Amino acid sequence: MAVATTDALASNANAKLAEFAANKKARQRREKAIEAVLFLAASVSVLTTLGIVYILVRESITFFANVPLSDFLFDDQWTPLFDDAHYGIMVLLSGTITSSFVALCIAIPMGTVIAIYLSEFAGHKTRETLKPMLELLSGVPTIIYGFFALLVVTPLLQKVIPGLPGFNILSAGIVMGIMIIPYVASLSEDAMRAVPMSLREGSYAMGGTRFQTAKNVVFPAAFSGIASAYILGISRAVGETMILAVAAGMQPTLSFNPMEPAATITSFIVQVAMGDLPHGSIGYQTIFAAGAALMLLTLVFNMLGFYLRKKYREAY
Amino acid sequence: MDSAKTAALRGIIAKARRYDMFVSALGLLFLSFGIFVLAALFIDMAITGFGRINADFFTNFPSRRPAEAGILSSWVGSLLVMFVTASVAVPLGIAGAIYLEEYARKNTFTAIIEINITNLAGVPSIIYGLLALGLFVYTFKLGQSILTAGLTLGLLILPIVITATREALRAIPQHIREAAYACGASQWQVVSDHLLKYSTPGILTGVIIGMSRAIGETAPIITIGALTFIAFLPPAPGQLNIETGQPAGLFDWLFSPFTVMPIQIFNWTSRPDPRFHENAAAASFVLVFMTLSMNALAIWLRYRLRKNIKW
Amino acid sequence: MPSIITLPQNPPPMKAEAKNLSFFYGDFKALKGVNMPVYENKVTALIGPSGCGKSTLLRCFNRMHDLYPGHRYDGAINLMPDGVDILHKDVDPIEVRMRISMVFQKPNPFPKSIFENVAYGLKVRGEKNRSVLDDKVEAALKGAALWNEAKDRLNELAVNLSGGQQQRLCIARALATEPEIILFDEPTSALDPIATGSIEELIGEIKHKVSVLIVTHNMQQAARVSDYTAYMYLGEMMEYGETNDIFMKPKRKETEDYITGRFG
Numbered sequence: 001m002a003v004a005t006t007d008a009l010a011s012n013a014n015a016k017l018a019e020f021a022a023n024k025k026a027r028q029r030r031e032k033a034i035e036a037v038l039f040l041a042a043s044v045s046v047l048t049t050l051g052i053v054y055i056l057v058r059e060s061i062t063f064f065a066n067v068p069l070s071d072f073l074f075d076d077q078w079t080p081l082f083d084d085a086h087y088g089i090m091v092l093l094s095g096t097i098t099s100s101f102v103a104l105c106i107a108i109p110m111g112t113v114i115a116i117y118l119s120e121f122a123g124h125k126t127r128e129t130l131k132p133m134l135e136l137l138s139g140v141p142t143i144i145y146g147f148f149a150l151l152v153v154t155p156l157l158q159k160v161i162p163g164l165p166g167f168n169i170l171s172a173g174i175v176m177g178i179m180i181i182p183y184v185a186s187l188s189e190d191a192m193r194a195v196p197m198s199l200r201e202g203s204y205a206m207g208g209t210r211f212q213t214a215k216n217v218v219f220p221a222a223f224s225g226i227a228s229a230y231i232l233g234i235s236r237a238v239g240e241t242m243i244l245a246v247a248a249g250m251q252p253t254l255s256f257n258p259m260e261p262a263a264t265i266t267s268f269i270v271q272v273a274m275g276d277l278p279h280g281s282i283g284y285q286t287i288f289a290a291g292a293a294l295m296l297l298t299l300v301f302n303m304l305g306f307y308l309r310k311k312y313r314e315a316y
Numbered sequence: 317m318d319s320a321k322t323a324a325l326r327g328i329i330a331k332a333r334r335y336d337m338f339v340s341a342l343g344l345l346f347l348s349f350g351i352f353v354l355a356a357l358f359i360d361m362a363i364t365g366f367g368r369i370n371a372d373f374f375t376n377f378p379s380r381r382p383a384e385a386g387i388l389s390s391w392v393g394s395l396l397v398m399f400v401t402a403s404v405a406v407p408l409g410i411a412g413a414i415y416l417e418e419y420a421r422k423n424t425f426t427a428i429i430e431i432n433i434t435n436l437a438g439v440p441s442i443i444y445g446l447l448a449l450g451l452f453v454y455t456f457k458l459g460q461s462i463l464t465a466g467l468t469l470g471l472l473i474l475p476i477v478i479t480a481t482r483e484a485l486r487a488i489p490q491h492i493r494e495a496a497y498a499c500g501a502s503q504w505q506v507v508s509d510h511l512l513k514y515s516t517p518g519i520l521t522g523v524i525i526g527m528s529r530a531i532g533e534t535a536p537i538i539t540i541g542a543l544t545f546i547a548f549l550p551p552a553p554g555q556l557n558i559e560t561g562q563p564a565g566l567f568d569w570l571f572s573p574f575t576v577m578p579i580q581i582f583n584w585t586s587r588p589d590p591r592f593h594e595n596a597a598a599a600s601f602v603l604v605f606m607t608l609s610m611n612a613l614a615i616w617l618r619y620r621l622r623k624n625i626k627w
Numbered sequence: 628m629p630s631i632i633t634l635p636q637n638p639p640p641m642k643a644e645a646k647n648l649s650f651f652y653g654d655f656k657a658l659k660g661v662n663m664p665v666y667e668n669k670v671t672a673l674i675g676p677s678g679c680g681k682s683t684l685l686r687c688f689n690r691m692h693d694l695y696p697g698h699r700y701d702g703a704i705n706l707m708p709d710g711v712d713i714l715h716k717d718v719d720p721i722e723v724r725m726r727i728s729m730v731f732q733k734p735n736p737f738p739k740s741i742f743e744n745v746a747y748g749l750k751v752r753g754e755k756n757r758s759v760l761d762d763k764v765e766a767a768l769k770g771a772a773l774w775n776e777a778k779d780r781l782n783e784l785a786v787n788l789s790g791g792q793q794q795r796l797c798i799a800r801a802l803a804t805e806p807e808i809i810l811f812d813e814p815t816s817a818l819d820p821i822a823t824g825s826i827e828e829l830i831g832e833i834k835h836k837v838s839v840l841i842v843t844h845n846m847q848q849a850a851r852v853s854d855y856t857a858y859m860y861l862g863e864m865m866e867y868g869e870t871n872d873i874f875m876k877p878k879r880k881e882t883e884d885y886i887t888g889r890f891g
Contacts, residue, residue, distance in 0.1 A: 027502055034504045035419050041411030042420070045432040045478075048471050052443060055450035110346045117343020121336075123696075130347055132615045137354050139525075139611035141532025143578040144600045147585045148357050151593060178353050181346075202735040204694060206748040206800065207725035209332045211339045216747065220738045232438070239440025241535040242578075246585055266442050266535070273445070273539040279454055287539075291446045295439070302438040306431070328753040329721050 056295055059288030066282060072289065078252040078263070080286040081272070087286065089293050091254045095169065095262035096297075099244055100237035102173025102258050103180055107233050110177075111184025112226070118185070119192035120214040131186070138182040146246030149175040154247065167249025167261035176243050184233045191225025192218050224311040231305035235298055241266035265294045361604060365597030373598060377547040378580060382591035387599050389546045390580035393462070394531060396550060396569065397576055400466020401473065401530050406523055408470070409477025414507055416478070417485040437475035444472045445539025453540060460541035462550060463570040468536050473526035480522020484515035517621045521614045528610035532603065534578035545583070546575040577603050631878045632662060633868035635855075641707050642667040642808060642838040643688070648702035648714075650683055650692070657683045659862045660702070664855075665808065667707075670830060670839040672853035672870070674846055676885065680862040681842045685810050688713075688840060689727045690720035706807075725752060728801035732813040734793035736785035736800075741777050744785045744796055748804040763803055770836075771799035772829055791822025798829060802837070809833065811841040815848065827852050846886060850874050858882045 064072070067087050075088030114134070118127050154171040158164045195218050203213040219226070249261025250271045263271070269287045277284045376386025420426040448468040452458045458467070488511055496506040512519075550572035551557065551564035577599060584596035643665040650658040658680050665671050673681040683692075690713065692698040703712040706726070713723045728748070736744050745764045746754075754760060764781075768774040773795045777788075785796055794814060801809050811830070815823040830839060830852055843849050849856055849870065856873040858865045858881075866873065866882045877883040884890040 031502055031504055035415070038411045038415035038419060041408045042413075042415040042429050044408050044412065044471075045436055045474065046429055048436060048447070048474070049432050051451055052439070052447045055447055055455075056443075059450060110349070113339070113343050114346050114350070117340060117347065121340045121343060128619075130351070132612075132619075133351050133354070134347060135615065136608055136611055137350050139528055139607050140354070140357065141534070141578055141603060141607055143532065143534045143581050143585075144357070144361070144604055147581065147596055147600055148360070150585065152356075152360055178350065181350055198731060198733055198735045199737070201691065201694070201729075201731065202737060202797070202800075203747070205689060205691065205724055205729040205731075206751055206804070207329075207721050208747075208751050209329075209336045209721065211336045212332060212751060214339075216739070217737050235438050239438075239442070241440065241442045242582070245535075246582065266440065269442055269446070270535055270538050273449070273541065288446060288450065291443055295443055298439060298443075299435070302435050305438070306434060325722065325725060325752065326719075329719060329725075332751070333721075 052295070056288055056292040059285045060292045063282070063285035063289040066285075067289075076254050078254075078268075081283050085282070087289075088254070089265075089290065091252045092263060092265045092268055092290060093293075094254050094256055095244075095248070095252070095264035096238055096266070096294075098256050098258050098262065099169050099173045099176065099240075099248065099264055100234065102170060103176035103237040103240075104230075104233060106174060106177025107180035107184050107237070108230055111181045111229075111233070112188055114181065114185040115188035115192060115226075115229075116211075116214050116219070118189045120210050120218060131189075134182045134185060138179065140179070142179065142240065142242040143246065145175050145179055146172075146243040149243055149247035161259065164259055165249070165261055167247065167251075169244075169248050169258040169260065169262050172243050172247040173258060175247070176237055176240055179240075179243070180233045180236050183236060184229050187229030187232060188222070188226045191222040191229065194225065195221045224308045228305045228308040231301050231308065235301040235305065238297055238301070239266065239294065241270055245270045265290050358601075358604060358608075361597050361601040365594055365599070365601045368594050368598035369601065378545060378583075379547070382589060382595055385584075385592070385595050387577065387580055387602070389549060390575050390577045390599070391602075392549055393542075393546070393574040394576040396462050396574065397465045397469065397537075398527060398531055400462060400570070401469040402523070402527060404467055404470025405473050405477050405526060405530075409474050409522075409526075410481050410512075410519060412474075413478045413481035413485065414511075417482050418503070418507055418511070433475050433478055436471075437479070440535075441472055441533055442535040442539060444468050445536030447471075448536060448540045459571055460573060461571045462574045464540050465537055465542065465574070465576070466570075468540065469530040469533060472533065472536065473530050476526040476529065477519075477522050480525070481515065481519045484518025484522070485511055487518065488514050517617055521617045521621070524610050524614040524617070528607045528614070531576075531610075532578055532607050534582055537576055537579055538582070542573075542575050542579055546573060550574055630662065630864040631866045631868075632864070633866075633872065633878070634664065635869055638664070638666065639669060640667045641665070643707060643713075644705050645684070645687070646703045646705060648684070648687060648700070648704060650680075650687060651699040651701070653697045657862050658687070661859075661862075661864045663857055663864055663867055665838055665840055666855065667838050668834055668836075669854040670834050670841060670852055671855045671857065672849035673840070673842045673857050673859060674844070674849050674885075675859035675865075676890070677844070678861075679859040681859050682812055683862075684859070685729075685812055685840060685842045688808065688810055689729050690714070690723045691729070693720045725804065726806055727808045727810060728804065728806040729810040729812065730794070730797050730801050730814050733817050734790060734797050736788070736793050736796050739785060740782045741785050741788070741796060742781040745799045745803050748800060752804065764799075767799040767803035770802045770833065771795045772825065773799055789822075791818050791825065794818060794822065794826060795829065798826070798833075802833070806837060808838045808840060811839065811843075813842055813844060816844065823848070846874075858885060860885070 072087050072089055075086050076090060077086035078088050078091035079086045118131060149171045153175055154166060157171055199217055199221055200213050203217045244264050245267040248267060250263050250267055251261045252263040252268065253260065255262060269290055272283060272287050373386045375388050376384060377388050379385040416429065448464055452464045452467060453460055458464045492510065493506055496510050501509065550569035552569065553564055553566045555564045557564060581596050581599045581603065584592040641664050645661050645663045648658055648661040649656060661684060673684060675681050686692055687700065688704060700714040704714050705711065706713050711718065737747065742764055745767050746760050749760055749763055765774060768777055773792060776792060785793065788796060815826050827848065833839065841853065853870045856870045857867040858873065860881060866877060866879050873882065874886060877886060
């Protein structure tokens with residue numbers, strides 16, 4: 001009797017096991033399929049980067065077949081659409097550097113002080129009310145900042161600086177700086193708030209005031225995070241387009257004077273794209289070459305910021 | 317401690333305290349300055365443009381006569397482009413985030429994906445425009461259309477949606493997942509029945525912030541070649557074409573030329589006639605109102621989230 | 628049963644005294660009418676199970692609670708010889724912290740060099756003279772038994788030191804300003820036994836210059852290191868007396884239960 005039951009049991013168990021195995025296979029197939037779909041979605045970012053690299057490289061290669069690299073780097077004029085065409089990227093770079101410099105002179109000091117205030121001085125209620133308002137500043141579309149720079153800030157500046165042209169870098173740079181303040185302030189404040197209280201208590205216990213503690217303990221401890229916030233600000237300034245396209249004029253001149261109009265890499269691309277560009281013409285390729293230069297610049301800053309953020313995360 | 321030393325010490329403390337107050341005041345001043353600029357911007361738009369805002373403004377096409385110009389084609393265009401953008405960014409973003417957060421193993425390929433996402437978040441929007449121009453418009457022959465614009469902006473805001481979704485998923489504690497598994501759920505069931513539902517507010521916040529960014533983007537759309545003087549609407553499915561007499565297909569609107577709000581504003585700002593500047597101000601007011609409302613909504617959602625979730 | 632405070636027969640001069648001290652975190656009464664003397668150049672230990680309020684009491688002495696909203700002091704801590712109540716709202720907490728230093732549970736050196744760490748308190752007090760700073764830093768490091776190990780590395784980052792060395796650095800930092808009282812908040816609980824031993828030895832030497840109030844969850848440490856001991860429970864001062872008496876002949880059953888390990 002016992003033997004028979006065990007046999008029946010065994011074959012029953014085997015059948016059940018086969019059933020379980022079949023179910024498992026079906027479920028696993030479903031799950032694997034779902035995972036594959038999700039993986040493809042995640043890979044879109046890689047595809048995007050590859051797409052960007054591909055298109056920039058492809059058009060730049062054609063461009064550099066016609067224009068020697070040394071000309072591109074060292075020529076002091078940028079007149080790609082003229083008969084006597086010059087392709088010196090330094091000209092556009094000078095506009096980018098000048099405008100970014102003006103913007104960062106505003107964004108970095110003001111952003112840092114605001115961050116210190118929010119992190120070390122402001123009470124909880126103040127911080128929770130004012131910080132979101134500041135973040136709204138970064139939500140305004142840049143075309144509207146451009147409008148503001150051209151039609152409000154420039155006339156104001158012209159009252160203070162007689163002879164300021166209607167299109168100038170100063171106005172655009174200032175508005176750019178104001179737009180970047182929330183990025184710098186928010187990220188720096190996050191970095192400072194991550195500093196553990198025990199470090200601050202060490203300073204307070206020695207009789208330090210809030211500012212002494214902020215300057216001597218919090219700021220140095222949070223420095224990698226703060227630096228990566230600065231880098232983000234620089235990246236933002238270098239890549240900004242519309243404020244400059246509207247308010248800075250589109251004159252490519254090799255100059256570092258903010259009181260003049262100038263073209264940046266970004267505003268040049270927009271200017272050309274607005275006109276009629278036969279696909280495949282040298283003018284068409286120019287914007288990709290300029291874009292490649294911009295991409296390289298941004299890449300350098302992004303990598304720097306990424307490296308700094310990693311360092312800051314390791315500290316705690 | 318003798319009195320001379322104490323007095324000296326008190327002097328030093330007082331000086332340090334004054335520094336404190338100065339820094340505090342400076343911080344508050346700068347903060348107020350930023351908020352003041354925001355208010356000034358908004359008020360300036362309102363004052364300059366308010367006269368122009370009436371029902372006609374929303375239902376008129378742009379025109380060479382400033383008093384008759386309106387934003388019909390641009391706000392419809394913006395709406396349609398946003399629809400395509402969301403259709404691209406939301407599913408891809410959520411799916412990608414789920415993969416990275418719940419499925420991906422720690423290997424080089426995952427690291428590559430993550431580095432890419434971080435990098436793309438910092439790429440200037442005009443580069444996306446170049447990508448679209450070279451690849452979508454010409455190589456893939458999608459033309460200078462709503463589809464191209466939507467795809468481009470979708471890719472642009474993809475990192476925002478992915479990051480927000482990942483953070484929302486990360487906030488769900490491990491024991492919730494364990495409880496679901498313990499009930500016999502498969503991995504996908506845990507994700508779809510539980511995790512997605514609990515992280516909806518966070519995901520929504522990210523999507524809103526992304527969309528508010530997309531709606532204001534100008535540079536990539538210009539680069540694609542959106543024209544600035546569009547005095548017609550994309551063909552609605554079934555709409556009869558005047559010239560050919562044929563009804564429009566279901567997807568014809570995707571391939572139609574178009575314009576969006578920021579471009580209309582750009583066009584009007586660039587004209588010397590100050591009456592067009594009024595139009596620009598009015599349109600800007602509408603656009604700023606929309607983006608600020610969306611941002612405020614997202615911020616409020618984030619605040620509610622932090623208050624309500626108690627694991 | 629009210630607290631049993633056994634004052635010594637010929638008490639040494641008093642450096643500070645908590646008088647009927649209560650403390651509130653919001654509505655929660657964390658300290659309930661504590662009375663306790665702190666004698667000059669002696670080590671007083673606060674012991675008791677977790678949550679008994681010993682750290683809370685310690686942090687009243689240097690007004691640390693002022694950093695966090697929702698705090699309320701009730702009663703007084705009188706600092707001698709002036710007899711001023713340092714908890715009074717007219718007294719500047721910064722001034723209190725300049726006279727009463729603290730060493731924390733987890734070593735918390737600043738992200739600066741060894742020299743800058745020790746000199747910080749002096750700089751905050753306005754000392755700018757380089758040679759004065761050099762002398763005082765050296766004296767403090769010697770007082771913390773760290774000078775030999777640190778003298779060639781003064782400009783290196785403090786975080787590169789070992790745990791025990793970092794804690795001695797924090798003690799040097801506290802000593803550099805020549806405080807009247809040093810508060811120790813479980814200073815060795817994050818350290819290994821050898822480092823613990825050297826810190827305990829240090830405390831024994833420091834007390835000749837400074838008065839010491841130390842919180843410890845390690846009873847044996849209290850027995851080794853202190854002259855007077857206070858046993859606390861649930862915010863109340865249960866018993867206070869000379870260390871030998873507390874550990875050999877405790878007067879309250881609660882004290883005895885805790886000391887013998889029957890409780891806590």
